[in-house]
Amino acid sequence: MIIKDSFLEEKYYDVIIVGAGPAGITLANKLEEKKFNVALIEAGSEDFSADSQEYYIGENVGEFPQETDVSRLRMFGGTTGHWGGSSRPLDAYDFNNWPIKKKNLDPYVEEASKIIEVKNEFREVPFPNSKNLKIIEFQVSRVRFGEKYFNDMKNSKYIDLFLNTNLLEINGENGKFNKANCLMNGKKINISAKLLVIATGGIENSRILLLNERKEQKLFATKMPIGEYWYEHPFSELGKAIINEKIINSYLRTDLNHFVNMYHTGDASVTYSIAPTENFIKDNQILNSCIWLVLHKRTNKGWKNLLKDLFCIAPELSNNMLKLIDRKVSCGATLYSSWEQEGQKNNKIVLSDKIIDKNGYPGPKIIYKKSNLVKRTAKVCVEEIGKYLIDYNIGRIRANSFLFDDEESFISGAGWHHMGGTIMGDNPKNAVVDKNLKLFGSKNIYVAGSSVFPSGGHANPTITIIQLSLRLAEHLSKII
Amino acid sequence: MKKRNFIKVLFSIFIIPNFLFEKKKVIKRKYSKNYWLLSKNDK
Numbered sequence: 015m016i017i018k019d020s021f022l023e024e025k026y027y028d029v030i031i032v033g034a035g036p037a038g039i040t041l042a043n044k045l046e047e048k049k050f051n052v053a054l055i056e057a058g059s060e061d062f063s064a065d066s067q068e069y070y071i072g073e074n075v076g077e078f079p080q081e082t083d084v085s086r087l088r089m090f091g092g093t094t095g096h097w098g099g100s101s102r103p104l105d106a107y108d109f110n111n112w113p114i115k116k117k118n119l120d121p122y123v124e125e126a127s128k129i130i131e132v133k134n135e136f137r138e139v140p141f142p143n144s145k146n147l148k149i150i151e152f153q154v155s156r157v158r159f160g161e162k163y164f165n166d167m168k169n170s171k172y173i174d175l176f177l178n179t180n181l182l183e184i185n186g187e188n189g190k191f192n193k194a195n196c197l198m199n200g201k202k203i204n205i206s207a208k209l210l211v212i213a214t215g216g217i218e219n220s221r222i223l224l225l226n227e228r229k230e231q232k233l234f235a236t237k238m239p240i241g242e243y244w245y246e247h248p249f250s251e252l253g254k255a256i257i258n259e260k261i262i263n264s265y266l267r268t269d270l271n272h273f274v275n276m277y278h279t280g281d282a283s284v285t286y287s288i289a290p291t292e293n294f295i296k297d298n299q300i301l302n303s304c305i306w307l308v309l310h311k312r313t314n315k316g317w318k319n320l321l322k323d324l325f326c327i328a329p330e331l332s333n334n335m336l337k338l339i340d341r342k343v344s345c346g347a348t349l350y351s352s353w354e355q356e357g358q359k360n361n362k363i364v365l366s367d368k369i370i371d372k373n374g375y376p377g378p379k380i381i382y383k384k385s386n387l388v389k390r391t392a393k394v395c396v397e398e399i400g401k402y403l404i405d406y407n408i409g410r411i412r413a414n415s416f417l418f419d420d421e422e423s424f425i426s427g428a429g430w431h432h433m434g435g436t437i438m439g440d441n442p443k444n445a446v447v448d449k450n451l452k453l454f455g456s457k458n459i460y461v462a463g464s465s466v467f468p469s470g471g472h473a474n475p476t477i478t479i480i481q482l483s484l485r486l487a488e489h490l491s492k493i494i
Numbered sequence: 495m496k497k498r499n500f501i502k503v504l505f506s507i508f509i510i511p512n513f514l515f516e517k518k519k520v521i522k523r524k525y526s527k528n529y530w531l532l533s534k535n536d537k
């Protein structure tokens with residue numbers, strides 16, 4: 015049922031979940047199946063509003079390219095209100111520094127796929143005759159959690175959905191949470207429960223803990239790296255190419271014939287996602303990565319400029335390629351990549367001393383810089399693809415200058431994927447939550463969402479967020 | 495044989511004797527800002 019104005023403070027819930035994005039909604043639905051009473055507290059309303067988004071304003075220091083109030087949505091359904099839906103679980107080797115492994119999340123991938131209404135098919139095939147590259151498959155979800163689940167929440171017997179209700183403070187004593195102090199439509203209320211789960215997204219999870227860190231009540235361990243090891247997926251165009259479309263299409267499309275058209279730029283027609291293999295990553299000591307080779311439509315005449323450039327340094331090759339383009343065998347292409355960034359202590363969310371939100375609390379400040387390893391990863395992967403194209407004579411790449419010019423500043427976009435800040439680990443010196451997502455030093459406060467990922471590979475995070483929420487629901491069901 | 499399969503077979507004939515290919519070193523050649531990744535035989 016939806017709680018909008020009046021509310022009985024005496025009601026005692028089994029669980030309070032703060033945040034109704036995919037992390038919070040998945041958890042609430044699973045707990046409802048087990049007939050637990052849940053208060054789902056959502057700061058926004060059913061619809062998007064500029065007024066609500068204003069609470070999300072933050073500060074950026076360093077290289078982070080996106081504003082904090084546009085890279086997430088403060089409304090029921092969370093950021094999936096405008097997500098792209100690309101989905102793929104993490105690779106086994108992305109879990110190297112996690113206290114749990116891929117096998118601990120695999121049991122939830124089928125159900126997570128059902129929730130986002132995609133096939134549980136995330137195949138990969140080796141790149142023909144290459145030990146270093148593989149082709150990987152993404153599924154694209156069209157589910158918006160807000161639209162999909164609003165009516166279910168309205169009619170739910172066990173979930174009370176509080177809209178326009180902003181968590182302000184967490185209260186309790188001796189490591190035990192008991193009350194969530196919230197502002198509901200401008201009115202202060204207290205909501206009580208046995209357990210609290212914070213599921214407010216990859217920036218807010220850190221901010222809420224930072225805001226509650228200095229309390230005398232000692233709700234959780236002190237000196238944890240809250241906000242630290244925060245990272246994104248750098249996203250960038252890495253270069254252009256002339257590609258033998260016939261060979262690429264016939265060979266690559268046959269094995270994964272419903273391969274998703276990942277990247278819908280104006281001119282994208284067919285796209286394949288290429289990734290380095292585990293051994294290649296290890297041998298070259300790079301991060302995980304994913305590169306889309308987006309073949310241009312014939313109407314895109316970008317190849318003309320490419321061949322003109324090439325003519326000045328390799329005229330014969332340029333002429334041969336021109337012939338292949340005329341015979342409609344080859345075409346132009348663009349290489350885009352979204353890849354891993356390692357968590358680093360100095361990349362972090364802290365509380366801003368400039369931005370104060372409309373409730374009077376400091377906004378988030380993102381301090382962010384990419385390491386040389388991030389740039390080297392992109393360079394090594396492009397070189398490997400370039401080498402493959404040369405070895406089999408199926409194309410040539412013109413790589414963007416920032417990959418090779420050390421003095422050129424490396425500016426990249428980001429994948430809209432906020433990860434880290436409350437990372438999972440074995441002890442509170444270098445992590446914030448344990449393998450069951452419980453805050454170190456707390457008896458009953460949990461965190462859900464990508465802020466708990468110690469590393470995020472290259473894959474879009476939401477399906478992993480959902481897998482983790484399903485696992486958390488199972489854990490909480492046993493202890494409530 | 496369907497055209498697609500034919501091309502696939504054709505391509506595999508070329509691509510299977512992998513060891514016959516001389517693995518070419520990639521050379522980088524800068525032209526007005528960006529870098530072409532070429533083989534040393536590219537003329």
Ligand SMILES: Cc1cc2nc3c(=O)[nH]c(=O)nc-3n(C[C@H](O)[C@H](O)[C@H](O)COP(=O)(O)OP(=O)(O)OC[C@H]3O[C@@H](n4cnc5c(N)ncnc54)[C@H](O)[C@@H]3O)c2cc1C
Pocket residue numbers: 032033034035036037038055056057058084085086087088089090091092093094096097098099100101179180181182213214215216218429430431432462463464474475476477479
């Ligand atoms: C443009 C864009 C494209 C994306 N594309 C993809 C993609 O293709 N694939 C993919 O996997 N991911 C994608 N993402 C990321 C994806 O949207 C997030 O990973 C996902 O929504 C995170 O889920 P969450 O529940 O942890 O957080 P959110 O979805 O952000 O939900 C958090 C919720 O908490 C609420 N909240 C915040 N603070 C409070 C408070 N104090 N009190 C009460 N409630 C609060 C918010 O209103 C919100 O509803 C994209 C994101 C963007 C912005």
